[in-house]
Amino acid sequence: MAIIVYNDHASAFSLELIPTFAIGVAADFMPADEGYGRRPVPAVKGHPELAWHLAESLVLDEFDMTIANKMDVDHGLTVPLSIMFDQPDEWPIPVIPLCVNVIQYPPPTGQRCYSLGKAIRRAVDAYDEDLRVVIFGTGGMSHQLQGERAGLINEDFDRRFLDDLSRDPARLANIPHVDYIREAGSEGIELVMWLIMRGALGEHVSETYRHYHIPASNTAAGLIILETDESTGVTS
């Protein structure tokens, strides 16, 4: 099963309610209508047992999660699934959506995300059932969609970020928001979500796959697979 850390793009949550971290505990999640009609991908099956265990463990571990019994999921969650599994009639694994606010300033700090990842690891380790769990940290690398600076890409920043996921995650956790905005673009701040994935993998990881590409579609795309003895993290 997969825990997918992603951000909502004004689909499930509007400015009416802005949870910093929301965890989906439902049995299923519908693809959202983002303005085009519902995205033609399968509904996402949840894992309520582990999701509730995570919610309870994390709150008691002093991470004040918002608990979502109903939450549509948008391309932020389903595109990584499509990259992983292509276009099946149904997704082959259950998913726990963990939605992070990166639209309203300030998003959670990198340090907070890194710590949350470590708490997720503790909670998964303490779960009774022996499950094989993958955690996806998602979000675009450097990109800026808005303003006169739209189209900003910073390949050096991105490559150093990819390097340090295994070499020096503590450096990444200390990158202040203003540096993301300045160096990686206003939407490059989505990278804080990768640190939740990284925190969940424990101290030492090995990198088993990496791909980096700057497409025409505004957002630098990084795909990296990190593994530990007991867990696997995928990020895209």
Place this chain on the structure above:
Amino acid sequence: MSKTGSFSDIPGTYVMDSRHCRRGYHLNMFCMSLNKEDCRRRFREDETGYLEHFPMTTEQRQAVIGRDWLGLLRLGGNIYYTFKLAIFDGLSMQEVGGLMSGISEAEFQQMMMAGGRQPIVTDRKEEREDR
């Protein structure tokens, strides 16, 4: 300087801080409404009439009707929201990116395929201070 003020010198960038959110709340909530097919139909039938349902400023209404993509950001819009209006119009992110930065869609795509817009020295505070 407050923590939220420290990005104010970054050019061409509209950060969704508290001030921006307060200014653009109703504008962004109008954009959000376009997630619903029924709202898209009503907006398509009568743009000005539909906007009456949202307590926006006159400038914000004009920016919506005139599809002033940069103006929408200056009036409190946020790209995750204003892009709903671009989706409604059938525009790509490259077209809107070009319109906000004063180049054509083709030029914008060309720039992206060549590695994107590079951060320039004036974007970087410490390098400016070194000069």
